[in-house]
Amino acid sequence: MSHQYLVDTHILLWVLNADSRLSDHHRDIFLAGEDVVVSAVSVAEIAIKKSLGKVTLTGNIVEILRSNGIPILSVNELHAARLEHLPLHHRDPFDRLLIAQAQIEGLTLVTADRHFSAYDVALV
Template sequence: MAIKARLGKLSLPDNPEPFILEQLAVNAIEPLAVSMRHALHVYTLPDFHRDPFDRLLIAQAQLENLPIITADPQIASYPVEVVW
């Protein structure tokens, strides 16, 4: 989120931490830590998407059976549920 905000692709308050913490609570979202299992799963993914961070999100979604909220059409090339 911070990278997207710095690139002008996401609008966040000047101090985003309180906003993000509030949104996590309001929407009952629990952060998911990156595990070694997630990192190693990235190696098994086909090269449809070249962004390493997006590939890590795909690995987490696959292993944890979670949807990905994104407008990135390349992510839909993987067997994950895409919401947007």
């Protein structure tokens, strides 16, 4: 049985743009055919950053994910309610929602963000 991974926004952008900052280990998760999901939180963050000119991405993020067979994990009330119980080690609301989703869904979070290690969440 393969492992299930929730990819954070930076890793997703690095994969899509073949960015040199993407580690071999993180790249291998995609190449090995592991179960990878992307949060609707990352879709929103990318859309916002793209509209502000902070992200260069050709095409619509939802269509890109769909065409690559990558499922999108919706945000639900359990994910939102978990935010009340997360310590404030990190204030980025997008990251905090990703952490909450990973905790609730039992997913390993694929990230290069050092702030995530302060939380009770599986990381790679």
